[in-house]
Amino acid sequence: MTRSALTTPPPDAVLPRPLPGGPAPGATLGSHYSGCFGCGEDHPTGLRLTAVTPDGVTVVATFTVGTAHQGAPGLAHGGVLATAMDEVIGMLVWLFQRPYVTARLETDYLAPVPVGTVLHMRAWCNGMSGRKAYLEAEGRIGSPDGPVAVRAAALFIEVGMEHFAEHGDAQAIIDEHHEYEVNP
Numbered sequence: 001m002t003r004s005a006l007t008t009p010p011p012d013a014v015l016p017r018p019l020p021g022g023p024a025p026g027a028t029l030g031s032h033y034s035g036c037f038g039c040g041e042d043h044p045t046g047l048r049l050t051a052v053t054p055d056g057v058t059v060v061a062t063f064t065v066g067t068a069h070q071g072a073p074g075l076a077h078g079g080v081l082a083t084a085m086d087e088v089i090g091m092l093v094w095l096f097q098r099p100y101v102t103a104r105l106e107t108d109y110l111a112p113v114p115v116g117t118v119l120h121m122r123a124w125c126n127g128m129s130g131r132k133a134y135l136e137a138e139g140r141i142g143s144p145d146g147p148v149a150v151r152a153a154a155l156f157i158e159v160g161m162e163h164f165a166e167h168g169d170a171q172a173i174i175d176e177h178h179e180y181e182v183n184p
């Protein structure tokens with residue numbers, strides 16, 4: 001992966017461990033919001049990704065490229081592939097049981113991805129330091145061992161739930177995340 005210093009973990013970064021109470025190995029991860037373009041089951045045109053964690057610290061997911069995802073005729077749009085990478089990394093940081101947002105996302109496109117392809121994605125964490133999580137993902141064509149078509153490196157920053165309440169739709173958070181109080 002070609003990555004900048006901004007997405008490269010510093011020497012003091014630590015690797016995450018599976019958290020107590022986290023999903024069991026092999027568990028399917030739920031959507032963080034039903035209206036999410038990446039994972040929401042209620043989004044009319046979203047990617048509807050679902051992910052599985054094999055070990056509590058990585059995730060795998062598949063994305064079938066459809067005609068709605070084209071850039072060039074018959075080929076996936078690079079921005080859609082970046083979205084899929086962002087989302088699978090977002091599903092990974094959800095394992096850490098603290099809210100994070102994407103601060104920086106870098107992508108390498110290595111091969112065109114035809115419509116009809118099942119992209120096998122995997123995301124993992126290269127280190128955490130303070131509020132920063134240094135993450136990586138790849139998408140392979142056709143199978144988990146297929147040729148790599150896209151790679152991504154990302155810096156995610158931990159935020160409080162108030163980030164979403166202040167900048168977004170607080171009522172939607174209350175409706176879906178019942179444990180969250182906007183004005184505790």
Ligand SMILES: CCCCCCCCCCCC(=O)SCCNC(=O)CCNC(=O)[C@H](O)C(C)(C)COP(=O)(O)OP(=O)(O)OC[C@H]1O[C@@H](n2cnc3c(N)ncnc32)[C@H](O)[C@@H]1OP(=O)(O)O
Nearest residue numbers: 006032086087090099100101102103104155157159164173
């Ligand atoms: C309810 C369901 C929820 C569920 C939520 C799940 C959502 C997942 C969805 C998929 C993921 C997304 O698409 S998320 C949506 C897209 N992303 C966003 O909207 C984020 C927009 N940006 C922001 O809100 C802000 O810039 C933040 C939160 C990222 C940072 O602001 P801040 O909190 O004030 O922190 P700040 O002091 O600026 O920065 C902290 C440290 O990070 C560094 N830093 C900050 N930004 C960057 C950057 N772009 N590139 C490099 N480094 C950066 C700073 O230099 C600093 O380093 P140092 O000085 O400490 O060394």
